[in-house]
Amino acid sequence: xxxxxxxxxxxxxxxxxxxxxxxxxxxEGEISLTVTESFYRGEEAKEETIKKSLKNASIANIMGVESxxxxxxxxxxxxxxxxxxxxxQHAQFVxx
Numbered sequence: 001x002x003x004x005x006x007x008x009x010x011x012x013x014x015x016x017x018x019x020x021x022x023x024x025x026x027x028e029g030e031i032s033l034t035v036t037e038s039f040y041r042g043e044e045a046k047e048e049t050i051k052k053s054l055k056n057a058s059i060a061n062i063m064g065v066e067s068x069x070x071x072x073x074x075x076x077x078x079x080x081x082x083x084x085x086x087x088x089q090h091a092q093f094v095x096x
Contacts, residue, residue: 001067003050004042011058011095015040016050016071018064026086033085035063062091 002022004015017040025034040063045053047070054060054074062071068089071077076093083090 001045001047001050001064001070002040002042003045003053004040005053008059012053012056014053014057014060015042016054016060016062016064016067018066019044021064021088024088026088028085031085033063033088033090057093058095060091060093063088065089 002017002019006013017035021035022037022040023035025032039061050067050070051074054071054076057076060071060076062068062077065088068077068082068091071091072079072082077091081091
């Protein structure tokens with residue numbers, strides 16, 4: 001999985017995606033999402049690092065089955081708030 005962290009005025013912003021979906025576009029009806037390198041390209045990371053990052057995040061954007069699974073296991077999102085766009089899962093959260 002690829003993890004990208006950046007600090008914003010609102011806190012830590014985390015982008016996370018499954019490695020194999022980088023550069024791909026997924027469509028569902030009128031919705032289209034592209035997993036762009038400019039947004040998601042970070043470092044390959046292990047589950048332990050990803051979980052720590054997600055727990056510290058104020059904002060997160062998560063794409064891919066494995067990435068979403070980890071976010072659910074970490075407790076930052078619930079399964080019923082996961083979107084499916086084409087064959088990929090997508091989730092976002094903002095901590096206020």
